Amino acid sequence: MLANVDEPSGTTVRELPPRPRRVLDPVLGPIGRLLRRLGAAPVLYAIVAAVTVGYFIAAVPAGWGLDEQSHVNRAYQVQQGQLLPQLRDDGRTFGGEIPTDLQRFDMLGWDWANHVDYRAPYFQRHDFRDRAQYDELGSVVLGPDSPTESVDFTNAGASSFVPYLPSAVGMRIGLALHQDVATVMVLGRVVNALVAIGLTTLAIGLLRRSRSRWLLMAVGLLPSVLFLDSYTTADSFTTAICMLFVAGIVRLCTDQHPRLAIVIGTAAAGLGVVAAKPTYVLLLALALLVPLARWTTARRSDAAGRPRTLREFGAAAAFLVVAAVPTLVLLSVTSPIAKAIRLQRVGVWQGIDSGRQVHFLLEHPTALAGILGRSVASFGEWWVHGLVGAFGYNAVDLMQPFSTIAVIGVVLAAVVADRLPRLVALGMAVVGAVTALAVIVALYLTFNVVGSPDVVGVQGRYFAPLVALLGVGIAGLVPIRARVSDRGGAALFTTLAVVPLVASVVQWHVTLY
Secondary structure (H helix, E strand, C coil): EEEEECCCCCCCECCCCCCCCCCCHHHHHHHHHHHHHHHHHHHHHHHHHHHHHHHHHHHHCCCCCCHHHHHHHHHHHHHHCCCCCCCCCCCCCEEEEEEEEHHHHHHHHHHEEEEEEEECCHHHHHHCCCCHHHHHCCCCCCCCCCCCEECCCCCCCCCCCCHHHHHHHHHHHHCCCCEHHHHCCCCCCHHHHHHHHHHHHHHHHHHCCCHHHHHHHHCCCHHHHHHHHCCCCHHHHHHHHHHHHHHHHHHHCCCCCCCHHHHHHHHHHHHHHHHHHHHHHHHHHHHHHHHHHHHHHHHCCCCCCHHHHHHHHHHHHHHHHHHHHHHHHHHHHHHHHHHHHHHHHHHCCCCCCHHHHHHHHHHCCCCHHHHHHHHHHHHHHHHHEEEEEECCCCCCCCCCCHHHHHHHHHHHHHHCCCCHHHHHHHHHHHHHHHHHHHHHHHHHHHHHCCCCCCCCCCCHHHHHHHHHHHCCCCCCCCCCCCCHHHHHHHHHHHHHHHHHHHHHHHHHHHHHH
C-alpha cells in the first residue's frame, strides 16, 4: 500500500491498488452495459433462447417436430406464392404440389420418430438410426425441374398464410441459392426461429420497467415453447404474437400517456393474432381493458379524464369492429378446410359430426361443465406436461423434477408480477379462461364423437399463448405479494429457466445419439 502526504492539510491519503483485470472482463463488460441499457430480461431471454433453439435446429432431424411435415409443405407452397392449400383431385382434402425429394426427406424423419421404442429408457434408445441415409436424401439439390407430387396437408390449412411467412422466406432464400433439401429446411427453421424469438424479445422489452417482464421471460423460456420455435410450425408465431399483444395491453393499461407507436404496435399485434389462429381471436377483447384501467384509476373528480376515457372506449370498440373484418374473411376462407379436417377424422372415429355436436351442447348446456371437469381430471396433468416438457413425435418427455422447476419458475414470476387494478385483472383472467375453453370446445367439435364424455385431442402447447395472460390476471386477484430486485430477478428466473433447458438438451442428445 502506498501513501503520500496531502500538502494543505498534512493528512495522509491512501492510494488503493488498481483492481486486477479479470480474464472475462472484455466479455462481461459489454454484456453488463447491454443489460443495463436494454434491460436484463429481454437480453437474457434472447441469449438463452437463441442458444437453446440453435441446438434444437442443429440436432433434431427434419420431420421430428409435431405435424412438421404438413407445416413444411404449407410453407413451401407459400414461398411459391400460393397462399392457401388447393383442393386436391379427390375433392375431400387440401394440399398442393411438393417436390418429391423434399417430401421423402421430411417423411423419413417422421417415420423414424413415430417408430421408436417408447418403452425403452431414453438413454438406451438412440432414435437417430441411419445418418448415411438421412444425409443422402438431404443432399439432393432442389431445382425448377425437380419432380413433384400432390401431397395432402389439410391439417395445416386452418390458419392463414401469415404464420408460415418466416419459414417460407427462409426456404425461398435456400432455393434461390440452389441449396440442397436439408439446407432449405434448416433455413426455413432458422428464419422462423428468428421471428418467434424477436417477437417475444420485443414483448418482454415492452415491459422492461415492469415486474411482469419476468413472467413473459419464464413463459418464453419453457422447454416446449423453445422447441416449437426450432422447427417449421404455425404454433411458434402464434405463441409469440399472442405474448406481444398481451404485453402491449399490459403496457397500455399501466402507462397514463402511452406513445402512439405502442398503441399502433399493439393493434398490429392484435391483427397478427387474428391471422395466426382464429380460435385466439377472443383475445382481442383485451382492448376494452385499456380504457377500463383508465376509468378505475382516474379520480372521480377528474372532469377532464372522463371524456378522454370515453374516447378510449370508443377507440377500443372501433378496433374490435375493424378486426372483425379480417376475422370473418379468414373464417370464411378456412371454413371448407376446417370441415375437411373433421371429415378426415370420420374415417378414424365414426360418429364425429360437428353440427350434431353443437346441437348436443345446445340441448344439454350443463353437460359442458361435466365434460370439462372429466377432461381436466383425465388429461390435466398431461396438458401441463405438454405445455412445459413434451417435445416431438418420438416423445422425449422432460424428466419430472425439471418440469416441476419450470412450473415453479412461471408461478414465482406471476407472484412477483405487477398488480393491475382488480377489475382489469379479473377481465384478463376471464378472457384467458374463455379463450382456453374455446380451444377445448373447438377440439371437442373436431376430434370427438357426439356426446363424448370428455375431450380427446387437446395438447398442452395450445395453451402456451395464454399462460402469460392468465398469470397476470390471476396474480392481480390472489392476495399474495412478493418483490424481487432487478439483479435478484435476473439471477432467479434465469436459473429456474436454464436448469430445465440444460436437462432438455442433454436428454434430447442422449436420446437421439
